[in-house]
Amino acid sequence: MRLLVGTLWPLLGVFGAITHAANVMEVDLVFPRNETYTTDQQMPVVFAIRNAQLGPLLQPSISYQVRNISDLGQSGPSNHHLFLNVSWTDYEPYFAYTFINMTAEGAFQIFWSTSWIYCNQTSGRNKIVRDDSTELLHFIVKKDAPATDLVAVTANDEPCNASPGVSINISNMTAVPSFPDKGSCALMDASNPVGVSSDPCRVKIDEPTAERIQNNLRERLCSALNPDRPADCTTKDNAAQSGAAVGIKCLAVAIVMVGFLA
Numbered sequence: 001m002r003l004l005v006g007t008l009w010p011l012l013g014v015f016g017a018i019t020h021a022a023n024v025m026e027v028d029l030v031f032p033r034n035e036t037y038t039t040d041q042q043m044p045v046v047f048a049i050r051n052a053q054l055g056p057l058l059q060p061s062i063s064y065q066v067r068n069i070s071d072l073g074q075s076g077p078s079n080h081h082l083f084l085n086v087s088w089t090d091y092e093p094y095f096a097y098t099f100i101n102m103t104a105e106g107a108f109q110i111f112w113s114t115s116w117i118y119c120n121q122t123s124g125r126n127k128i129v130r131d132d133s134t135e136l137l138h139f140i141v142k143k144d145a146p147a148t149d150l151v152a153v154t155a156n157d158e159p160c161n162a163s164p165g166v167s168i169n170i171s172n173m174t175a176v177p178s179f180p181d182k183g184s185c186a187l188m189d190a191s192n193p194v195g196v197s198s199d200p201c202r203v204k205i206d207e208p209t210a211e212r213i214q215n216n217l218r219e220r221l222c223s224a225l226n227p228d229r230p231a232d233c234t235t236k237d238n239a240a241q242s243g244a245a246v247g248i249k250c251l252a253v254a255i256v257m258v259g260f261l262a
Contacts, residue, residue: 022051023051023054023189024168024170025058025167025168026051026165027047027050027060027165027166028048028162028165028203029045029047029064029135029162029165030046030150030154030162030200031044031046031153031154031205032137032139033137033161034162034163035139036139036141037102037141037142037146038144039103039105039143040102040103040141040148041101041102042100042101042217043099043100043102044098044148044150044217045064045079045100046096046150047095047096047097047112048093048094048096048203049093049094050203051093053092054168054170055088055094057185057186058116058117058170059083060114060115060168061080061082061083061114061115061116062080062081062112062113062114062115063080063081063115064079065077065078065110066108067108067109067110068104069106069107069108069109069138071104071106079098079100081096091209095205095213097213097216099217102141105142106140107139108138108139108140109136109137109138110136110137110139110163111134112137112163113134114132114133115132116130117130117131117186118131118185118186118187118188119187120188121187126175126176126185133166133194135164151206151210154205156201157202158201160200160201162200162201163200164196164200165196167194168188168193169188169194169195170186171187171189171190172187173185173186221233
């Protein structure tokens with residue numbers, strides 16, 4: 001979603017007023033942190049995007065790769081959040097999460113990268129630019145470590161061992177180059193376009209958010225498409241997931257038929 005500079009101010013009610021704080025989108029790795037965690041078949045990896053209403057302008061994406069320092073020959077899990085068709089205004093902050101298999105003990109690194117787009121005005125012309133920022137975090141996995149509690153881990157207001165985040169500063173908006181009728185493009189703050197997040201430890205995962213994350217995990221584990229579904233998946237879980245699977249199959253058949261008839 002993009003808009004012309006001339007239409008910026010009337011539409012700020014949608015994106016939130018641009019002030020010294022509201023014009024900064026911040027991306028943080030909330031979990032894990034530089035600490036020791038127990039082995040877990042479904043360890044959460046949680047990112048938070050603050051001032052998420054700026055997402056349509058910057059079109060961010062987040063990727064990560066986990067590496068086992070104790071066994072450098074072992075490839076670890078990875079993921080890429082593209083945020084296609086998401087509703088940026090549903091939650092603030094916006095949480096993105098996945099689950100990884102961390103049943104092996106050892107020392108690990110997680111390389112994570114945030115990328116975004118913006119417009120660069122040079123010689124009176126706009127050019128769309130994609131930029132990125134990469135961070136690195138170490139953590140340890142041991143069988144005898146406490147179980148993961150996202151609410152407790154993020155409850156403390158004191159400084160924590162979190163990975164530095166990235167803050168992206170917007171100064172204004174302009175028309176998308178070559179496509180002025182297609183919306184807006186962010187202009188970066190020339191004096192401080194990208195910086196380290198001021199305090200990633202301020203991001204809290206409350207009970208409703210933790211429950212939402214847990215429910216999402218439950219849906220994935222009890223999916224009809226999961227060959228290793230837990231034995232405690234209920235009939236309700238299976239029915240809901242079977243319905244979703246049938247819907248996917250029907251959609252696939254419809255697409256094939258459309259292609260055949262075209």
